Amino acid sequence: MDAYSSRTEAIKDATPAAVAASTEAHGREPNQRELLHIQQDVTMATRNGKPEGSIDWDEYTRHWDATLGGNLAKIAVKLCEAGKSEPAAGGRPDRQAEAIAARTALAQAQAKGSSWTRADLMRQVGLAMRLPRLGARTRRSW
Secondary structure, rough: OOOOHHHHHHHHHHHHHHHHHHHHHHOOOOOOOHHHHHHHHHHHOOOOOOOOOOOOHHHHHHHHHHHHOOHHHHHHHHHHOOOOOOHHHHOOHHHHHHHHHHHHHHHHHHHHHHOHHHHHHHHHHHHHOOOOOOOOOOOOOO
């Protein structure tokens, strides 16, 4: 989980100084509403811009796989096995299917917003591997 929470840590580390500055400027502790705005300001101040140009999805996938200690494929396998009553031969999808699912999931998570969680990514991996949602009784068509 630490791989995903570096921004949270940066914000958490910078917030006390911003609160102290606000307290000094106004002569009182900020209320909850003011704390929300202070934290939002800190969030925006610590955000790095995205690089210009197109995204190399293969490199991005390799980066996240390395960040997760090579576990991206293992996570995809677990999701695949959880969604099937009988695992495929060897209990794992082929390497190409894993790579496609990982790239698709990462692209979908990024398309939904600039910040996303592990749960968001795992949901997209499941969708990319065409798994039914765990615990869902039926899939309804609206």
